Amino acid sequence: MNPLNNSLLTPQVSAYGGYAQQIAERTMRMLIQQDLVVPGTTNAPVFYSWPRPDRLVLVFDPMRLKNIEAVLSKRFAHSLSSSLNGRRIATTNTRGVFLQVAYEPPKIGDGLKAQPLDLSQQPSPVHVPIGATNKGPLWLSILDMDAVLVGGSRRMGKTRFLHGVIQALIHGGEAKLILWDGKDNVEFGRYSGHRNVRVVSELGQALQKLIQEITQRVGLFRQAGVSSLPEYNSRQPDKLAPLVLVIDEAAFIPEADQPALINLVARGGAFGLHPIIATQKPDAQAVQTLIKANLSTRIALPVPTHWDSQVILGRPGAEKLTKIKGRLLLTWNARLVEAQSFIISIPEMPSEKPASRQSLMTDEDLQVARFLLTQEGWFQAATVADAFGHGREWAVALSQRWERTGYLTPVQRDEKGHPLGRKITDTLRREAESGEDGNMENMANMENLVFKAQVSSIQ
Ligand SMILES: Nc1ncnc2c1ncn2[C@@H]1O[C@H](COP(=O)(O)OP(=O)(O)O)[C@@H](O)[C@H]1O
Ligand SMILES: [Mg+2]
Missing domain, CATH: 1.10.10.10 (Winged helix-like DNA-binding domain superfamily/Winged helix DNA-binding domain)
Known part of the structure; x- marks a missing residue:
């Protein structure tokens, strides 16, 4: 890569020198990570940087690219943009491969500014934080959301969103939480030890336990002659808690456990089971079946294409979200809401x-x-x-x-x-x-x- 020669640049461009460097370096790193670069035998650069007043244009040597289509794809532009704070990116392939990146990150003119999560604002013990919307901070009851799918590209904030949900429900103290993060508890292990929280390592065992709990509830409902949890709780002195099953990385759900999970999601709704399932791969077979089994609320963080959005939300739109962490589209109750997730900090692991x-x-x-x-x-x-x-x-x-x-x-x-x-x-x-x-x-x-x-x- 040629170093930017500041003496040749207009003052406006040289003010962006730092950004230009950052853009060039990030692009190069991403090309290498995605294995798109043909190793050079000489010192010839993979691309030349051509600074324009408002953007940096990268002009590629096509011989150094393993897969030109991949570099020109929406997917590549999406991941590059999301690692550059949502900067606008355009790719062209007319007389050469060009990638244009705006120096300035997008101005968020829509008023959706991320606010720190403040649990004291929780409207009820079963409300979970969604984020800032143009109508103010949004929290929704897990009972209303029913069953939730969270999708979106890597690193856009799916797991962080789940942390917010978990923290709020722990704070509320009414729901029982069953947590599985698909990563040997490295994410959710920190919540073990809280009352009402079960952090599970063996998903299969946890699902069997939940099936038993649901079966018990079926019996209780029958005895009481009721057909829903609110109805049961309004009549009985011993209230049944909502059971919130949080699953991160659905792609890691062991195949052997999938039937039990699908069965639970399909049957558990009336008995107070609320699954919240996050995945980067919503088109995986298991997730598809779960979606059909009725994950009624959908949340999409930024994704590269309208097809990804279609899979997560059942409609396009998430591909047009500003590519910043925590930006999301929520479909719920036939409504579509754009929000900026709260800023959520996660507690230190209790262990060493x-x-x-x-x-x-x-x-x-x-x-x-x-x-x-x-x-x-x-x-x-x-x-x-x-x-x-x-x-x-x-x-x-x-x-x-x-x-x-x-x-x-x-x-x-x-x-x-x-x-x-x-x-x-x-x-x-x-x-x-x-x-x-x-x-x-x-x-x-x-x-x-x-x-x-x-x-x-x-x-
Ligand atoms: N709401 C948020 N509040 C604070 N940081 C966030 C938020 N969303 C995302 N981030 C940042 O982005 C990183 C990636 O988010 P993460 O939730 O792990 O993404 P994903 O699960 O989609 O791969 C986090 O480690 C954190 O630094
Ligand atoms: Mg994650």
């Missing part, structure tokens, strides 16, 4: 975990983690071992250690049961991304490693 986790991440670990990002997140022992010049046993031991610490999923299998390998979890992804400071030396290293891996996979 953060400290010990830090020490688990050596520099090399971090390099491996970043390398995995270039492999679509797959940990393939042979490839990792080759890239880092170690033996296979080293890579296998690392993958097992990382599975135990929640950095990798267990070995995933295809339909026929053949092992596909372990995949990186959001936790490790976050480590890999947060440690990155985008400096050029790091990127050069990474390009080198990716190149080594490619060479060894050809051999």
